[in-house]
Amino acid sequence: MDEIVERLRRFTAERDWGQFHTPKNLAMALNVEAGELLELFQWLTPEQSAEPEADVREQIADELADVFVYCLLMSDKLDIDLLAATRAKMAKNEAKYPADLVRGSAKKYSDY
Numbered sequence: 001m002d003e004i005v006e007r008l009r010r011f012t013a014e015r016d017w018g019q020f021h022t023p024k025n026l027a028m029a030l031n032v033e034a035g036e037l038l039e040l041f042q043w044l045t046p047e048q049s050a051e052p053e054a055d056v057r058e059q060i061a062d063e064l065a066d067v068f069v070y071c072l073l074m075s076d077k078l079d080i081d082l083l084a085a086t087r088a089k090m091a092k093n094e095a096k097y098p099a100d101l102v103r104g105s106a107k108k109y110s111d112y
Contacts (some may be wrong), residue, residue, distance in 0.1 A: 030070035071080035
C-alpha cells in the first residue's frame with residue numbers, strides 16, 4: 001500500500017495537481033468515479049452483473065481502480081491510515097451486525 005501511495009504522490013507532484021486535491025474535490029471525484037462504476041451495471045440483469053463480458057469486466061476493473069485511487073489520495077491528504085480505519089470499521093460492523101441475528105437477512109441494524 002505504501003508503494004502505491006508513494007507512486008500517487010509522485011504522479012500528482014509531477015503534474016502539479018496537489019493544488020486541486022482538496023478533501024472536497026477528492027470526495028467529489030470519488031463520487032464521480034463510483035457513478036461511472038455504477039453506470040456499467042445500470043441495465044444488466046443480476047446474472048449478467050455476476051459474470052460480465054470481458055470488455056465490461058476490464059472497464060469495471062478500471063473504475064474500481066479509480067475509486068481506490070481517490071480513496072487513497074483522500075486518506076493520504078487527511079492523514080488517515082486507511083487500513084487501520086477499515087479494521088476499526090469492521091469491528092463496529094461486527095458489533096452492529098451480529099452473525100447470529102442477521103444471517104441471511106438484508107435488514108438494516110435498526111430493523112432487528
